[in-house]
Amino acid sequence: MIKIVGFSGSLRPTSYSRQALHLAGQKAEALGAAVTLLDLRDLDLPFCDGTDELDQHPGVIKLRQSVEAADGLILVTPEYHGAVSGVLKNALDLLSFEHLSGKVTGAISVLGGQANSNALNQLRLITRWVHAWMIPEQVAIGQAWNAFDDEERLKDEKLDQRLTQFVENLVRAAGTLSQRA
């Protein structure tokens, strides 16, 4: 069974990034994948300060174990200042090659303004750095404050189809490329 782990780089009480993550997670489950969504608020991660204490932090341990056990990853980031959020990058900084290398990742960005690919481009270069795969498909959700309906679904059907296709390709590639023992 394909294991997909996802997390989003927003700690906001109400977060469109989290909504996007949930939606993607549902679509992956509908395809038969085993999906684990981590909420970084629950993990209560510390800043990555290079100390040995990090290795004892329960949230860090859970993050690392979850990622290591996955075939594929869904990374969702709000685009702040045309880039990945510090919250998401800090979570990635707490992971290393041993957790991320060879994983199949897919990226979603959520923006207040018009859709753009700045944060997605960055995530692509970051995942490469740790020798993870990133699938060609990616999704940018612009004007996020107006993107979801009351049932937390995307109003724009085309965008929803694009998200569906993104998840299909991620799950398929995670099955094909996964090096999980």
Add this chain to the structure above:
Amino acid sequence: MIKIVGFSGSLRPTSYSRQALHLAGQKAEALGAAVTLLDLRDLDLPFCDGTDELDQHPGVIKLRQSVEAADGLILVTPEYHGAVSGVLKNALDLLSFEHLSGKVTGAISVLGGQANSNALNQLRLITRWVHAWMIPEQVAIGQAWNAFDDEERLKDEKLDQRLTQFVENLVRAAGTLSQRA
């Protein structure tokens, strides 16, 4: 008098990024600039979670006031996973257009391996996003564990000259372009 504010995106107890920042700060002072170096460990910044409480946090207030009062900024980042550290990005996320727009910035990256411009490229795009200037010159300090001598100076004379020229250009441009009232 030209006001330069600097901070680095590392919280490590011993940090080459901080050493690089101090060195750059000294060079700016030698040129007659008024230099304020912030230590993010002292500011004890929270994660940017979009809540109103952020505006009351003493560290956030100090960061914002310091940056707003500056003509020029020195941003130092360790390069983690081929990118700006989450710590630095989170600090930038806590700042907005009103603090950063029009500032003259210069970027330094510090790497464990060979010098690269990944994190510097990112910082250039991030500062642009908030309509700040970034000077053309930039400095990447590779193999940082071997870059400094006992007196916290750069061993490589050419690299030190490059840092000097970087600071000269930053201070000059901060004087020329600053829109501080």
Add this chain to the structure above:
Amino acid sequence: MIKIVGFSGSLRPTSYSRQALHLAGQKAEALGAAVTLLDLRDLDLPFCDGTDELDQHPGVIKLRQSVEAADGLILVTPEYHGAVSGVLKNALDLLSFEHLSGKVTGAISVLGGQANSNALNQLRLITRWVHAWMIPEQVAIGQAWNAFDDEERLKDEKLDQRLTQFVENLVRAAGTLSQRA
């Protein structure tokens, strides 16, 4: 008198990039700048193949002399495959540090689809590489086939204002930062 030189990276018989360049050029002239717009079709540039013959090519000579004589540059690129066109990059490859270093540049991209900043980001990193300045402001013209009216003006007033502000900032910065002897 501020000298502005501009060229666009499209050779298409009918080119929205060229229209955007003309419009920006007119706005710069209205501000009192001396504007020279080069048409790469007229220059008939060769591919940059590193041979000495390049230095004798009349188009290369004209390109280099024009750029060297400028305070500021307007670079317009169509976004092909999420990047600067090969035509524009080849023209930049024919220029070197001695022509470009210290120039004040501003970038405009023209896209068939939705506006994006991919090609603009690239141009920012390329100009930095040759130690040119790039102003923080930039303009992406999306759905270019529908962006201009019959008189070659931008239909979208806000976008036109943005272009005006872009040109104002470019001309001002070219005056402030220019190192032309």
Add this chain to the structure above:
Amino acid sequence: MIKIVGFSGSLRPTSYSRQALHLAGQKAEALGAAVTLLDLRDLDLPFCDGTDELDQHPGVIKLRQSVEAADGLILVTPEYHGAVSGVLKNALDLLSFEHLSGKVTGAISVLGGQANSNALNQLRLITRWVHAWMIPEQVAIGQAWNAFDDEERLKDEKLDQRLTQFVENLVRAAGTLSQRA
């Protein structure tokens, strides 16, 4: 049988990019792949000017047919001004989604100075734009004038091993991910 097509973005009479391409090609053949290396000098490609005549150009036709028939692509670029060469980008501009989508690509850059990942980063974003895969591994060959011995092999054994691993991963992924009918 896995089909690999490669080309390099240098037209120089003596080109380290071409040497790197040949070396990668040999390694792919040693793994049993069917390798076709295109020399852009022979194809004598026109600039991509959007006219219909492009479709009749023998070099364009050969480029498109070769790429379309491939499972995997090796793209080699000299890094000019911290970016992909105009020559290579123009060749890519002459290709479209129908030729490139779904291909498995790997990128090599060749630099006069110290190794860097600027051009490789760009190629990664460009290939994504056309929905091609790019493998996580990539190779930057710095100080290329001193990188090869008289028999056109890499002097640096570690770099050569890295190139070997790059080719192995490319051929494997081309076999796994290829959507060629």
